[in-house]
Amino acid sequence: MAHDIRIVTETQLREVVTLDLTVIDIIEEAFAALASDTVIMPPILSMDLPMVNGEVDVKTAYIPGFDGFAIKVSPGFFDNPNVGLPSLNGLMILFSAQTGLVRAVFLDNGYLTDIRTAAAGAVAAWHLAPARVETAGVIGTGVQARLQMQAAHLVRPFTRLLVNGRDPAKAQSCAEDLRAALGIEVQVCPEAETLVRESQLVVTTTPARTPLIMADWLHPGLHITAMGADQSGKNEIDPRALEAADLYVCDRVSQCAVAGELEAARAAGLMPQTPPELGQIITGAAKGRRSPQDITICDLTGTGAQDTAIASHVAKTLGAAGTAITV
Amino acid sequence: MAHDIRIVTETQLREVVTLDLTVIDIIEEAFAALASDTVIMPPILSMDLPMVNGEVDVKTAYIPGFDGFAIKVSPGFFDNPNVGLPSLNGLMILFSAQTGLVRAVFLDNGYLTDIRTAAAGAVAAWHLAPARVETAGVIGTGVQARLQMQAAHLVRPFTRLLVNGRDPAKAQSCAEDLRAALGIEVQVCPEAETLVRESQLVVTTTPARTPLIMADWLHPGLHITAMGADQSGKNEIDPRALEAADLYVCDRVSQCAVAGELEAARAAGLMPQTPPELGQIITGAAKGRRSPQDITICDLTGTGAQDTAIASHVAKTLGAAGTAITV
CATH class of the missing domain: 3.40.50.720 (NAD(P)-binding Rossmann-like Domain)
Known part of the structure; x- marks a missing residue:
């Protein structure tokens, strides 16, 4: 059964989602869900790579009532500025909470993480x-x-x-x-x-x-x-x-x-x-x-709950942005 | 600094990589590397989702000498056959081992996992x-x-x-x-x-x-x-x-x-x-x-080492397959 997966770049994401009160509300909702004991949020997968002065973190959370859950991969390679690249990169993948099928890949280079992290500061x-x-x-x-x-x-x-x-x-x-x-x-x-x-x-x-x-x-x-x-x-x-x-x-x-x-x-x-x-x-x-x-x-x-919340929000506000890949 | 990320579907991957002696050799090499104590392979991130009869596993490994490392996400949603969908899905992401930048996303629905798992059986x-x-x-x-x-x-x-x-x-x-x-x-x-x-x-x-x-x-x-x-x-x-x-x-x-x-x-x-x-x-x-x-x-x-090995192999044999997304 063929379906489309949406691939969205950082540039496209920046046009769709900005740091505003709507995002802050959504991150507040994710924190409230975390208090309910129904959220499933496993420990962070963390891979330390001292030989390349790097690290990789993977976060996720399943929030009942959300259509999807995100898996977020955050590589940090701290020698990158020496070659003109940012230290932080990465992407978020949004999966269907009902079937586990991939719905969207957000090639955000950490932009959505930046937004949801700042929004958490506002919630605090x-x-x-x-x-x-x-x-x-x-x-x-x-x-x-x-x-x-x-x-x-x-x-x-x-x-x-x-x-x-x-x-x-x-x-x-x-x-x-x-x-x-x-x-x-x-x-x-x-x-x-x-x-x-x-x-x-x-x-x-x-x-x-x-x-x-x-x-x-x-x-x-x-x-x-x-x-x-x-x-x-x-x-x-x-x-x-x-x-x-x-x-x-x-x-x-x-x-x-x-x-x-x-x-x-x-x-x-x-x-x-x-x-x-x-x-x-x-x-x-x-x-x-x-x-x-x-x-x-x-x-x-x-928290992975913030990632699931921001990725779900982005999916709803995407409109026609990005590239649809039929799988 | 713009670069391309290659997005490759299961159908495209099946044309590029098959279960053969080359793949078995590559998986053997990954196991040999695992014995060297230089591979970094964190514990599997595992999220159990009993309310939807599902589970999600994330595996990765960094193998010195390889150009990239993979992060592999494997959702299993075991009620999917009731709605005509396969239980197992998922994708692999290949990152640069030098910069952490995303190189390719393999929307393989578990195909590469199937291949590298069978290859491990042959190595054994x-x-x-x-x-x-x-x-x-x-x-x-x-x-x-x-x-x-x-x-x-x-x-x-x-x-x-x-x-x-x-x-x-x-x-x-x-x-x-x-x-x-x-x-x-x-x-x-x-x-x-x-x-x-x-x-x-x-x-x-x-x-x-x-x-x-x-x-x-x-x-x-x-x-x-x-x-x-x-x-x-x-x-x-x-x-x-x-x-x-x-x-x-x-x-x-x-x-x-x-x-x-x-x-x-x-x-x-x-x-x-x-x-x-x-x-x-x-x-x-x-x-x-x-x-x-x-x-x-x-x-x-x-093991995540198998995922890194098969994803690196696929990247080398891709040719022009897939869709290039400029980020």
Whole structure:
């Protein structure tokens, strides 16, 4: 029984899906589903390739009620910039949830991952940041630094933004891009401590392996989203900060414990209890922020549920985009 | 930097690659590489979907010296035949081993898996079966029953073949197909015991969860390849047969222990030692058959190394087949 498989390139996908409130709603829905215990999300397949300075991750999740499920392959080859190629690439495959047949192949080079990752940051900010955010801060100066701030601004329209990064030129470039994108005051902030102390919402977007934010910089009315750590050994937040916060929330506890901020905290003998997950905050199964003065931290490692959600959304909004291959 | 990704359908792949000695050589090479300790092969990502009577497996392996590595997705949705669709589907993606960029997507519906799985059976027969096989037997009557016997016949040109299956009509159909394909005497054999006692080479190709071959049926000069079990709980060979054999060989010990025949044996308190792997027999790192009278068993669960090997081979032999998508 012949059927068509749609092949869609990054360029075509960029015309169909952008980072907006619709995507944020869809990612929120995926997190809510994760709280329901009916989602099936196996551990990430991770292949470390030290001989080529690379790694490959494969994520998936089956969400009941969704027409399809995605399998997402994310290669990261960190010597690629030496030959003029981006480090991150990859694709998503959408399968029918009823028959397992391939429905679409999204040759997105990581674009859909970028979007769904930034959308998760917005979901975290929506549910955990104080209602009023005047100053936001971002640590890191890459694609996610830009997208996280654009996404957060959709749910917390801050009027001032601080950018911190190790490379001053990159920090300047990131600040300029965000000033143009958001139309607000954006400053480079050379000291991470100053950035944290002056912000109500901070997002860390780096591959750091030693903490960038110290526990004694926390202040009442602060929310931090740490989205950089996604592999064992990565660590952006001082483990004592997780203890010191009023609330620490995981996207998925099982992932954060091996690849997120929780790993370093537990290695330090801290945070032995099971933290709540973002989905539980969304559904009300766990309590979120209790007052404007609370200090909250959200740890995002990236879930297959987000991939299934964004791929399903793309399939619905594709129209005639892409190339149909009859199989 | 734009580049092309080749999309190739099952129909196109069937014109390019067939089950022959070249493919068997390539799969042998993959097993030899597995013995070298330089191959990186993470555990299989497996997602069980009981609510739709389905499962999805993802396999991969990085083999040094190969230009690419494959990620293979195998969905099995076992209610599909009710709506006129095959249970097994899926695709393989070939990535550059240097940059991680997607090179090709093989929409093979499991065809390449069928080929590389049968080729592994031939590699096992080549290295482990007695030099002279007059009668071969196959248990099971599906695609693999046919392909395993065609592959084995290329390396052990037996003159008589016995076919055993639960459904007499399917056994008859399988026997007729194999008679036509091989041009030899092929008989349906209603008793598995008779089949085993009369054969020098037996291949089991079923999803059985209770043993099909009993230990007291073993006889000098027998080789058995068990390729059906690939999930926890599947079991084709009496655990005591593994103990009774002169040699039991795994494709990959770590996989056979959780998804192959070794699982049931160890659950029964047998086979506590670490068995040799097929690759070690090929390279000479472990001893294979020592005499024509030895009884040998090979347990094949299917490895990502085979997927990388067959996908790399296909990429080299593609010519102009398929559709080029510029990304």
